[in-house]
Amino acid sequence: MSMNSDAEAVVEELVDELVDVRLRFAELALTDGQLSKGFRTIADGLGQVLGELEDEAETDQARLGVVLQGLRALADVLEAREAPDEVAAHGSEAPDDPAAQFHAMFRKEARKRLSGLSISMMGIFSERASKDALDQTASHLHAMKGAASMVGFTTIAQLVSAMEKVVLDMKRYEPDERTWPVRSLMRGFQLLEGAVNHPGLEIDEEQAGGVVRMLETCREAASANSPSSAESSAEAANLSDQPEDMAQMRTTQPLEAAPRKPARRRFEEYDGPVEKRILIVDDIEAIAASVGFVLSELDVPIDMAENGEEALDMLRERPYSLVVSDVDMPRMNGMALTRMIRSDEYMSDIPVILLTSLDRPDERDAGIEAGATDYIIKGSIGGGELLNRVKELLEIAPDVPAGDFPPEARQHRILIAEDVETIAASIAFVLSEGPFEIEIARNGAKALARLEEESYDLLLSDVQMPEMSGMELLAAVRSHERFSELPVILLTSLQDPEVQEEALDAGANRFLIKGEVPGATLRQIIEEVASTKS
Structure with missing residues (x-):
C-alpha cells in the first residue's frame, strides 16, 4: 500500500474495529431470533468490506469511521434487544432514589440521541452535507447537553456543548468551505458512548477535556480563515485549561418579531373558583418532563411550552401563577420571554424562574436584569432547590381561574x-x-x-x-x-x-x-x- 505510516496506522485501527463489529454480528447470527439471517448478512457484508480495505490504497477514512460508529450503535441496540435481562441489570439503581431516577432518565434519553447521532453524523462530513443531517446532529447534541446539565454531569455537558458549537459553526459556512475536525468529533462520540454504557455514567474527564480544548481551538482556527490547518494546529497546540463557555450560539428572534397577538385582559369579572397554575418552558421534552416530575409533588396543574413564543401565546390565552423557563431555546429564549412578561401589565406580576446549564454570574445578572424572580442551575433541580423555591413563590404568586379558561361561552x-x-x-x-x-x-x-x-x-x-x-x-x-x-x-x-x-x-x-x-x-x-x- 502506498500510504504513509500515520495513514496506515489509522486504517489498521479501523480494520481492527471492523473485525470486532463483524464478530459481534456473527455472534448475533447464532441466536435463534427472527433476525439471525439479517445478522449473518451484515457479518458477511463486513467481511467483504474488510477484503476491499486490504486492496484499496485511498480509503475514505473519515466516512468509514462514521459508518463504523453507526454499525457499533446498531450492534448495541440489537444486543440489548437479544439480552433484555442484561440491559435491565445495567441500571439497577433503587427506583425510589430520586438521583437514580434522573440518571435512568438521562441514560434513556442519551442512548436514543446517540443512536440518532450515529446516523445523522454520517451525512455531515461530505461537501454535499444535507441541511437535515446538520440540523439533526445539532438537535441531538443540544438535547444531550441539556439533559446532562440537568442531572449534574458537567463534563459530559461540556463535551457535548463543544461538539454542538462546531456543528453550529459549520452550518454558517458554504459546504465547500467547511473543515470538520473529524477525529476530534469521533473521539467525542466514543467518549459519550462509553459514558452512557458505563454503569455509573462515568466519563474520562482528562480525555474529555482534551477533546473540548481541541474542538475549541479548531473553531478558532476555522474562524481565522485557516481551514486547512485547523485540526493539525489544534493537535499541536499547548493549551491551558480554560473554563468552557457553554452559552449556546442562539438564533433568537428579536423582540419585535414576537407574535403580534394582543395581550389578553385579566379576569377582573371572573367570580369562579381559583387555583395556582405553573407553566414550564423548555425545548427539550425530557427536561420539561423532569421539571414537571419534580414539581408534581405540589399537586398543582402544570402546563408545558416548547419555546418562548409558544409560552407567550399560552400566557396571553389564560393566566398562570408562575413560569419556570429554560434560558437557551430557539424562537425566543428565556431572557426575551421574561422581558415580554414584565412589559405586559396583565402578566407583570407573574414570578419567573430561569433555569440554566451552568452557574454563570454574568447570565444570572442578565436574567435578574431582564426581570427574573430567581435563577436556578439545572443540576440543582433534583436536589430540592427548585421545589422549595417554587413552594415559596406560590405563596405570593397570583391566584388564577381554576379549570378551563376562558370559561366556555354561554350557549x-x-x-x-x-x-x-x-x-x-x-x-x-x-x-x-x-x-x-x-x-x-x-x-x-x-x-x-x-x-x-x-x-x-x-x-x-x-x-x-x-x-x-x-x-x-x-x-x-x-x-x-x-x-x-x-x-x-x-x-x-x-x-x-x-x-x-x-x-x-x-x-x-x-x-x-x-x-x-x-x-x-x-x-x-x-x-x-x-x-x-x-
Missing part, C-alpha cells in the same frame, strides 16, 4: 322557524360551529307554540311559511307579554325593500337576504343580537 338558545327542511338543516349546520343550542320549528304556528313552552335567546324566522308567516309570527311575538322583548331576525329570499321596511317597523331586529350573508357573518350577527336579550 344561546336559538329557535329556527323554516318550513323547507333542507334550508333549516343548512342554517343549523352553519350555526353548529358557534355557541348555540338550536331547535327547529316547521312553521310560524309551531314556532309560537315552542315559544310559549320554552325560553329562547333569539328567533330566526323565514318570512314566507304556511299556516303562519314570518311577519305574522313577528306580530304575535311583539304582542305577547312574556317574550315581547325576544330578539327576532327575519330571513327572506326576496330583495323587497318594502317588505324589509315593514318588518323593521313591526319590530324585527335584523332583516337578512338568504344567500347574501356568509356563514361566519351569520353566526356573528346572531351572537351579537342574541346577546342583547335583557
Whole structure:
C-alpha cells in the first residue's frame, strides 16, 4: 500500500474495529431470533468490506469511521434487544432514589440521541452535507447537553456543548468551505458512548477535556480563515485549561418579531373558583418532563411550552401563577420571554424562574436584569432547590381561574322557524360551529307554540311559511307579554325593500337576504343580537 505510516496506522485501527463489529454480528447470527439471517448478512457484508480495505490504497477514512460508529450503535441496540435481562441489570439503581431516577432518565434519553447521532453524523462530513443531517446532529447534541446539565454531569455537558458549537459553526459556512475536525468529533462520540454504557455514567474527564480544548481551538482556527490547518494546529497546540463557555450560539428572534397577538385582559369579572397554575418552558421534552416530575409533588396543574413564543401565546390565552423557563431555546429564549412578561401589565406580576446549564454570574445578572424572580442551575433541580423555591413563590404568586379558561361561552338558545327542511338543516349546520343550542320549528304556528313552552335567546324566522308567516309570527311575538322583548331576525329570499321596511317597523331586529350573508357573518350577527336579550 502506498500510504504513509500515520495513514496506515489509522486504517489498521479501523480494520481492527471492523473485525470486532463483524464478530459481534456473527455472534448475533447464532441466536435463534427472527433476525439471525439479517445478522449473518451484515457479518458477511463486513467481511467483504474488510477484503476491499486490504486492496484499496485511498480509503475514505473519515466516512468509514462514521459508518463504523453507526454499525457499533446498531450492534448495541440489537444486543440489548437479544439480552433484555442484561440491559435491565445495567441500571439497577433503587427506583425510589430520586438521583437514580434522573440518571435512568438521562441514560434513556442519551442512548436514543446517540443512536440518532450515529446516523445523522454520517451525512455531515461530505461537501454535499444535507441541511437535515446538520440540523439533526445539532438537535441531538443540544438535547444531550441539556439533559446532562440537568442531572449534574458537567463534563459530559461540556463535551457535548463543544461538539454542538462546531456543528453550529459549520452550518454558517458554504459546504465547500467547511473543515470538520473529524477525529476530534469521533473521539467525542466514543467518549459519550462509553459514558452512557458505563454503569455509573462515568466519563474520562482528562480525555474529555482534551477533546473540548481541541474542538475549541479548531473553531478558532476555522474562524481565522485557516481551514486547512485547523485540526493539525489544534493537535499541536499547548493549551491551558480554560473554563468552557457553554452559552449556546442562539438564533433568537428579536423582540419585535414576537407574535403580534394582543395581550389578553385579566379576569377582573371572573367570580369562579381559583387555583395556582405553573407553566414550564423548555425545548427539550425530557427536561420539561423532569421539571414537571419534580414539581408534581405540589399537586398543582402544570402546563408545558416548547419555546418562548409558544409560552407567550399560552400566557396571553389564560393566566398562570408562575413560569419556570429554560434560558437557551430557539424562537425566543428565556431572557426575551421574561422581558415580554414584565412589559405586559396583565402578566407583570407573574414570578419567573430561569433555569440554566451552568452557574454563570454574568447570565444570572442578565436574567435578574431582564426581570427574573430567581435563577436556578439545572443540576440543582433534583436536589430540592427548585421545589422549595417554587413552594415559596406560590405563596405570593397570583391566584388564577381554576379549570378551563376562558370559561366556555354561554350557549344561546336559538329557535329556527323554516318550513323547507333542507334550508333549516343548512342554517343549523352553519350555526353548529358557534355557541348555540338550536331547535327547529316547521312553521310560524309551531314556532309560537315552542315559544310559549320554552325560553329562547333569539328567533330566526323565514318570512314566507304556511299556516303562519314570518311577519305574522313577528306580530304575535311583539304582542305577547312574556317574550315581547325576544330578539327576532327575519330571513327572506326576496330583495323587497318594502317588505324589509315593514318588518323593521313591526319590530324585527335584523332583516337578512338568504344567500347574501356568509356563514361566519351569520353566526356573528346572531351572537351579537342574541346577546342583547335583557
